[in-house]
Amino acid sequence: MTAFIRLENVSKAFGPLTVVKDLNLEIEKGEFVSMLGPSGSGKTTLLMMLGGFERPTSGAVWVNGKRIDALPPYRRNMGVVFQNYALFPHMTVGENVAFPLKMRKVARAKIAEQVSRALDMVQLGSFAARKPSQLSGGQQQRVALARSLVFQPEIVLMDEPLGALDKKLREQMQLDIRELHRRLGLTIVFVTHDQTEALTMSDRIAVFNHGKIEHIGTPAEIYDRPRTRFVAEFIGETNMLAGQVESVAGDTAQVRLASGQQVRVAASAGLRPKADICFSIRPERLRVGSGDGAQNELDTTVTDIVYHGDHLQLLLRAGDQQLLAKADRSGKIPEAGAPLAVSFSASDCWIVA
Amino acid sequence: MQPGTLRSRAVVLALMAPLLLFLLFFFAVPLFTMMKSAVSDPVASQALPQTAAAIRGWDKAGPPSPEITAAFVADIRNIEDDELFGDLVRRLNSAKAGFRTLMAKTRTAARETDGAVDLVSVDARWGDVAFWQAVASAAASPITDRNLLAALDLKRDAAGRIEVIPPERSANRATFMRTFWVSAVVTLACVLIGLPFAMVAASVQGWKRQLLLGAVLLPLWTSLLVRTAAWFILLQDNGPINSALMWLGVTESPIPMIFNRVGVIIAMTHVLLPFMVLPIFSVLIGIPKNLMPAAASLGAHPIRAFWRVLLPLSMRGVVSGSLLVFMTAIGYYITPELIGGAKDQMISSVIAYYAMGAANWGMAGALGLILLLATIILYTVYIRFSSEEEVRR
Numbered sequence: 076m077t078a079f080i081r082l083e084n085v086s087k088a089f090g091p092l093t094v095v096k097d098l099n100l101e102i103e104k105g106e107f108v109s110m111l112g113p114s115g116s117g118k119t120t121l122l123m124m125l126g127g128f129e130r131p132t133s134g135a136v137w138v139n140g141k142r143i144d145a146l147p148p149y150r151r152n153m154g155v156v157f158q159n160y161a162l163f164p165h166m167t168v169g170e171n172v173a174f175p176l177k178m179r180k181v182a183r184a185k186i187a188e189q190v191s192r193a194l195d196m197v198q199l200g201s202f203a204a205r206k207p208s209q210l211s212g213g214q215q216q217r218v219a220l221a222r223s224l225v226f227q228p229e230i231v232l233m234d235e236p237l238g239a240l241d242k243k244l245r246e247q248m249q250l251d252i253r254e255l256h257r258r259l260g261l262t263i264v265f266v267t268h269d270q271t272e273a274l275t276m277s278d279r280i281a282v283f284n285h286g287k288i289e290h291i292g293t294p295a296e297i298y299d300r301p302r303t304r305f306v307a308e309f310i311g312e313t314n315m316l317a318g319q320v321e322s323v324a325g326d327t328a329q330v331r332l333a334s335g336q337q338v339r340v341a342a343s344a345g346l347r348p349k350a351d352i353c354f355s356i357r358p359e360r361l362r363v364g365s366g367d368g369a370q371n372e373l374d375t376t377v378t379d380i381v382y383h384g385d386h387l388q389l390l391l392r393a394g395d396q397q398l399l400a401k402a403d404r405s406g407k408i409p410e411a412g413a414p415l416a417v418s419f420s421a422s423d424c425w426i427v428a
Numbered sequence: 429m430q431p432g433t434l435r436s437r438a439v440v441l442a443l444m445a446p447l448l449l450f451l452l453f454f455f456a457v458p459l460f461t462m463m464k465s466a467v468s469d470p471v472a473s474q475a476l477p478q479t480a481a482a483i484r485g486w487d488k489a490g491p492p493s494p495e496i497t498a499a500f501v502a503d504i505r506n507i508e509d510d511e512l513f514g515d516l517v518r519r520l521n522s523a524k525a526g527f528r529t530l531m532a533k534t535r536t537a538a539r540e541t542d543g544a545v546d547l548v549s550v551d552a553r554w555g556d557v558a559f560w561q562a563v564a565s566a567a568a569s570p571i572t573d574r575n576l577l578a579a580l581d582l583k584r585d586a587a588g589r590i591e592v593i594p595p596e597r598s599a600n601r602a603t604f605m606r607t608f609w610v611s612a613v614v615t616l617a618c619v620l621i622g623l624p625f626a627m628v629a630a631s632v633q634g635w636k637r638q639l640l641l642g643a644v645l646l647p648l649w650t651s652l653l654v655r656t657a658a659w660f661i662l663l664q665d666n667g668p669i670n671s672a673l674m675w676l677g678v679t680e681s682p683i684p685m686i687f688n689r690v691g692v693i694i695a696m697t698h699v700l701l702p703f704m705v706l707p708i709f710s711v712l713i714g715i716p717k718n719l720m721p722a723a724a725s726l727g728a729h730p731i732r733a734f735w736r737v738l739l740p741l742s743m744r745g746v747v748s749g750s751l752l753v754f755m756t757a758i759g760y761y762i763t764p765e766l767i768g769g770a771k772d773q774m775i776s777s778v779i780a781y782y783a784m785g786a787a788n789w790g791m792a793g794a795l796g797l798i799l800l801l802a803t804i805i806l807y808t809v810y811i812r813f814s815s816e817e818e819v820r821r
Contacts, residue, residue, distance in 0.1 A: 128725075
């Protein structure tokens with residue numbers, strides 16, 4: 076059984092510039108997949124190809140067993156939520172939401188009923204007669220959402236839909252969209268450059284870089300076991316340490332850091348002595364204070380302390396290595412310039428390619 | 429008020445003063461003078477003050493009373509200034525032919541004696557009530573609606589009722605209608621050419637857009653005479669357009685395109701096209717780029733998306749462009765004058781004739797006033813329309 080949405084060796088070039096390179100991706104029905112990556116990494120272009128606004132230079136796009144890459148957008152029956160909402164300014168909210176139904180020649184009485192149901196779904200039932208310009212950003216966003224869902228598409232594409240909203244509203248909308256996804260059983264492809272958004276909302280995240288998917292997996296996989304250094308650094312904050320493998324014993328490896336210190340890290344398969352490696356350790360996994368012998372320990376100097384409300388961010392230096400650590404505010408607060416020992420366990424280290 | 433704001437206001441006023449003075453002396457004052465000349469008629473009431481007072485009580489039907497004739501003779505006798513007398517004669521003669529000889533005779537008779545003069549025995553025409561009616565209406569008031577009525581092919585009959593001047597004697601209405609008709613056709617042609625053109629220009633980028641906009645702006649940068657000369661060459665019977673049409677077999681013999689309506693419309697459309705393209709273009713580039721993709725994603729075929737989304741949104745530009753073109757077109761003078769035939773003259777030519785040819789400032793002012801009124805009404809409609817649009821948006 077093949078996947079609901081399948082992209083097969085899809086490439087897209089604009090003139091000499093190849094934006095998407097030989098990309099393969101499968102999305103199951105009902106899945107919420109985020110496309111995450113820096114701007115220009117090809118994630119939006121891929122979404123535009125799914126929506127039919129761009130045609131792949133090569134490769135094929137399949138939905139539900141049908142090849143659709145030659146199908147124009149108006150025959151794809153996918154809901155699309157655009158950046159900046161793309162509401163029609165000359166129509167009322169109700170007319171905007173009714174638009175896809177009118178295009179599908181739905182009977183007038185039925186249109187009215189479905190429009191009011193869709194607006195109720197996004198808590199805007201009483202706003203049907205207003206113009207989009209009379210609504211706030213968050214309300215406009217919800218109208219756009221209602222409009223893209225009113226004709227009951229199975230697939231909804233979202234292109235950075237929350238980018239223009241402020242933080243609080245964005246978080247509320249994230250929860251709302253996730254709720255709608257679950258309730259309506261939608262298949263959602265969601266483009267974002269905000270990694271927190273991707274982590275909170277998605278079933279799976281595809282991390283894009285230079286037109287390719289560097290890593291696709293569940294948020295936990297992406298965060299805890301990033302496949303590449305790019306992914307590790309793009310998702311969340313991390314410390315990258317370089318070193319040389321001294322020896323491998325079982326599932327731990329002895330690594331000599333550039334500073335000369337020796338640490339134990341969780342070994343990846345096929346790791347050999349003398350190999351130069353990079354491993355990542357998340358700031359929240361660095362503990363202030365000496366370890367209990369079983370753990371690695373690094374002697375560092377505090378260079379700066381940044382207040383973050385719920386925690387403190389410590390900027391540390393060990394030789395030439397910059398490190399980030401999070402410190403609980405309940406413990407003893409170190410001083411800038413003072414020496415500080417940090418400890419971490421081997422299992423929290425993740426060797427990246 | 430704080431001294432700072434007072435000073436900044438003074439600075440603003442000082443900066444605006446050159447423009448305000450310019451507008452006052454070269455726009456407001458001449459405009460006002462023109463409009464005033466359309467309705468002012470001071471000569472008779474000035475030259476015949478006693479008559480003006482006496483004739484007010486006259487019923488305008490029976491013969492004038494002895495007081496009126498006595499006042500009239502006294503007034504005539506009192507006119508020392510020959511120029512004023514000349515103006516009076518011209519004024520009265522324009523209302524009724526025959527005053528020129530009549531007034532000269534009467535003045536001579538009035539000056540021969542200091543006593544009463546029997547006007548009917550001086551000239552039998554004074555027995556004709558029509559001449560007295562002309563005097564009465566001329567002396568009655570320093571302002572007149574004569575020019576304004578004449579501008580609309582109307583006049584007052586002897587009893588003061590408004591009546592229509594037969595078309596063979598005055599063609600102002602026909603000329604106004606022709607002006608509005610030609611302007612409407614030009615406006616429509618500009619919409620039909622300008623809307624698709626602006627859409628293409630707004631959809632491309634970079635040098636292509638510059639080229640398209642440059643092409644449409646070119647007529648504004650070209651001298652009027654060069655442009656007109658170019659149309660002479662292009663539109664004449666053996667010019668390139670007719671040659672091309674005949675070569676293509678569209679027509680057997682050349683289509684007359686110059687010195688007629690067709691030529692006027694072609695040339696005016698060409699000149700006024702920028703006023704249509706630019707407003708539409710500026711509206712179009714303000715339309716968010718993702719509306720058409722959004723319409724497509726919602727199931728709209730490109731043609732339906734155009735009708736339901738792009739066209740309604742560009743209507744604001746079309747309306748303002750149309751008003752701009754129409755209002756400019758109704759005042760057009762040179763192009764119809766040079767490229768049009770004798771039957772294609774627009775109202776501006778008539779105004780120019782009265783102002784420069786006939787030295788009849790009253791008529792020129794009245795026609796100008798009617799034209800200005802039409803423009804103001806259109807403009808008010810436009811403001812209404814666009815402000816309503818603003819509220820609805």
